[in-house]
Amino acid sequence: xxxxxxxxxxxxxxxxxxxxxxxxxxxxxxxxxxxxxxxxxxxxxxxxxxxxxxxxxxxxxxxxxxxxxxxxxxxxxxxxxxxxxxxxxxxxxxxxxxxxxxxxxxxxxxxxxxxxxxxxxxxxxxxxxxxxxxxxxxxxxxxxxxxxxxxxxxxxxxxxxxxxxxxxxxxxxxxxxxxxxxxxxxxxxxxxxxxxxxxxxxxxxxxxxxxxxxxxxxxxxxxxxxxxxxxxxxxxxxxxxxxxxxxxxxxxxxxxxxxxxxxxxxxxxxxxxxxxxxxxxxxxxxxxxxxxxxxxxxxxxxxxxxxxxxxxxxxxxxxxxxxxxxxxxxxxxxxxxxxxxxxxxxxxxxxxxxxxxxxxxxxxxxxxxxxxxxxxxxxxxxxxxxxxxxxxxxxxxxxxxxxxxxxxxxxxxxxxxxxxxxxxxxxxxxxxxxxxxxxxxxxx
Ligand SMILES: Cc1cc2nc3c(=O)[nH]c(=O)nc-3n(C[C@H](O)[C@H](O)[C@H](O)COP(=O)(O)OP(=O)(O)OC[C@H]3O[C@@H](n4cnc5c(N)ncnc54)[C@H](O)[C@@H]3O)c2cc1C
Numbered sequence: 001x002x003x004x005x006x007x008x009x010x011x012x013x014x015x016x017x018x019x020x021x022x023x024x025x026x027x028x029x030x031x032x033x034x035x036x037x038x039x040x041x042x043x044x045x046x047x048x049x050x051x052x053x054x055x056x057x058x059x060x061x062x063x064x065x066x067x068x069x070x071x072x073x074x075x076x077x078x079x080x081x082x083x084x085x086x087x088x089x090x091x092x093x094x095x096x097x098x099x100x101x102x103x104x105x106x107x108x109x110x111x112x113x114x115x116x117x118x119x120x121x122x123x124x125x126x127x128x129x130x131x132x133x134x135x136x137x138x139x140x141x142x143x144x145x146x147x148x149x150x151x152x153x154x155x156x157x158x159x160x161x162x163x164x165x166x167x168x169x170x171x172x173x174x175x176x177x178x179x180x181x182x183x184x185x186x187x188x189x190x191x192x193x194x195x196x197x198x199x200x201x202x203x204x205x206x207x208x209x210x211x212x213x214x215x216x217x218x219x220x221x222x223x224x225x226x227x228x229x230x231x232x233x234x235x236x237x238x239x240x241x242x243x244x245x246x247x248x249x250x251x252x253x254x255x256x257x258x259x260x261x262x263x264x265x266x267x268x269x270x271x272x273x274x275x276x277x278x279x280x281x282x283x284x285x286x287x288x289x290x291x292x293x294x295x296x297x298x299x300x301x302x303x304x305x306x307x308x309x310x311x312x313x314x315x316x317x318x319x320x321x322x323x324x325x326x327x328x329x330x331x332x333x334x335x336x337x338x339x340x341x342x343x344x345x346x347x348x349x350x351x352x353x354x355x356x357x358x359x360x361x362x363x364x365x366x367x368x369x370x371x372x373x374x375x376x377x378x379x380x381x382x383x384x385x386x387x388x389x390x391x392x393x394x395x396x397x398x399x400x401x402x403x404x405x406x407x408x409x410x411x412x413x414x415x416x417x418x419x420x421x422x423x424x425x426x427x428x429x430x431x432x433x434x435x436x437x438x439x440x441x442x443x444x
Contacts, residue, residue: 004181007204008042010411011196012211013183013219015045016054018391019211020166021080021404022411026209027173029412038174042203044196046182050163052213056328056369057398058252058310059162060271060298062095062154063121065443066106067378067434068113069422075119076402076419078153087168088401089161089302094270095154098133100278101146111149121151136263136270139353144276156271158302159398166401185222191386193223207411208388211404214324214372216392217245223385227320231375232431242375247322248395248442250369251336252312253344254300256361257354261299261309271298274351275439281347284359289339294440295347308363313343314441315371315395322370329366336367371395376434377442381407382425390425396443 010026012019020043027038045051061081063074081090099107104125111123124132130142132150170177187195187202195202212219221227231239263269273296281290290313297311304310323333341362348355373394374380380392381403391407393400403420410417427433 004178004198004201004203005042005176006201009036009040009206010042010209011203011205011207012041012043012209013196014052014211014213014215015043015049015167015177015179016052016211016213017162017166017398017401018393018404019043019045019209020049020163020170021401022209022211022391022407023175023404024166024169024173025405025408026411027170027175029408031173033412035412038170039176041175043170043175043177044181044183044198045177045179048179049167049177050160052215052327053369053371053395054213054398055159055163057159058298058312059156059159059302059398060095060296061090061156061399062097062271062273063114063119063151064095064097064110064149064273066110066439068109070378070396071113071117071119072419073400073402073406075117075153076405077400078119078402080401080405081157084165087161087165089158089165090155091157091268091299091301092153092155093268093298095151095273096133096136096270097149097151097273098129098145099147099275100144102277103275104147107147107149114151119151119153121149124148124150137352138264141351141353144279145274150270154271156298156301157398161302183219186388188224188385193385193388206387209407209411210388210390214247214322214327214370216372216390218324220244220384223388225384229375229428231428231433233433233435234431235435236431243320244375245372246320247318247370248315248373249318249334249336250312250315250371250395251340251344251367252310252369253336253341253367254303254308254310254363254365255345255348255355255358256304256306256308256363257358258307259354260307268299272296275441277440279350281343281350283342283346284357289343289346292440293347293350295344295351297348308361311344311348313340313347318370324370328369331368331370334368334370373442375428378434379403379423380425381420381423384425
């Protein structure tokens with residue numbers, strides 16, 4: 001293997017979705033302006049592209065967020081997905097979210113914000129909502145559902161296919177990707193990183209871009225940044241000594257389904273997401289597994305060895321410390337507990353006749369994955385040292401290919417990018433910390 005270059009204008013650390021998307025878009029943006037090219041960019045990963053959360057994500061691409069600042073980001077993301085859906089494995093099947101009457105005003109606000117961001121969605125309430133679901137899935141048990149949002153640009157993607165596609169894009173645009181190179185520290189002077197230190201030597205650089213997923217807290221500490229902070233909310237509420245990073249354990253898995261999972265019109269169904277806060281989930285023996293229902297699923301596609309669906313439930317909070325390595329399916333600590341399979345399959349059976357009694361079809365395999373969340377569970381995209389740009393997506397981000405495009409625009413032009421402004425780190429001190437939302441899940 002050739003030795004590492006002694007210098008590179010840009011060093012991108014981490015070849016997950018954000019590192020790959022940023023490197024690719026930055027190469028294009030520099031070339032378009034005549035100010036550089038992909039040969040100015042070195043992308044390092046201690047393992048290989050897709051070794052983190054990006055390689056094991058469920059692959060749902062949706063814009064169902066109560067935080068309106070995310071809606072334009074997702075529009076950019078879908079533009080990226082649709083720029084080459086074949087090589088990114090993107091299926092634009094849409095996304096359907098269903099809820100109860102207490103969520104109608106949230107859904108209305110989401111739809112209005114999505115429309116304003118140029119992201120098309122249709123809203124149905126009451127009997128129209130139930131009819132819409134039954135037309136797509138005739139076996140949908142619609143009792144309790146009072147509102148439905150149908151996002152047309154959304155869908156799902158194959159995670160491995162997308163990693164392959166992004167890696168090809170980087171290479172085609174001249175980015176050097178070096179797998180098996182671990183960043184071990186940063187040579188800091190006067191608030192700037194002079195050199196990125198690796199297990200194979202030091203690399204001088206002008207700017208560093210971090211796309212480190214669950215490893216972000218470790219590098220935050222390597223950059224001498226504080227582990228707690230003061231949060232100021234728009235209503236004046238102040239929280240002192242909040243943890244900067246909190247790990248959550250995601251719970252996703254697959255269920256075999258031998259009959260093809262199709263709509264009444266014999267199409268690949270939209271990704272489905274249902275939150276019924278007033279509906280307990282009951283196991284086959286009538287035991288209450290959870291006092292509310294929150295579940296999502298889609299065609300299993302790339303993940304399955306036979307026909308089936310892939311889905312998940314609300315993640316579980318771990319706390320400010322976690323063992324990140326070994327990561328994902330290789331971790332012994334963070335696999336989903338057996339009760340997860342009971343909850344997922346019971347929730348599915350409670351909503352659709354075709355999944356009643358499907359617990360034996362749950363596919364037993366390692367399925368662990370943790371993410372590092374920010375204090376308000378929303379991304380931080382900002383300079384955290386004078387020449388270190390952080391993309392920390394708070395576990396939202398397989399879908400967020402558009403962040404790399406926007407960060408590249410900022411890096412290439414030096415100008416602020418409006419869509420990224422709400423996600424500045426300064427929001428915590430400036431009273432723009434994102435606030436509460438009406439859901440049991442940290443991600444809406
Ligand atoms: C089980 C699971 C399911 C998910 N499902 C979805 C979903 O359906 N939809 C969605 O939008 N999001 C989903 N997510 C969230 C999404 O996968 C992540 O938010 C996103 O992939 C994070 O991307 P990243 O580029 O920030 O980090 P990662 O993909 O984690 O990449 C970080 C990279 O950094 C490398 N690295 C670490 N330390 C070093 C070092 N010292 N030196 C060099 N390289 C280093 C790692 O090897 C890794 O490749 C899911 C996450 C999990 C865990």
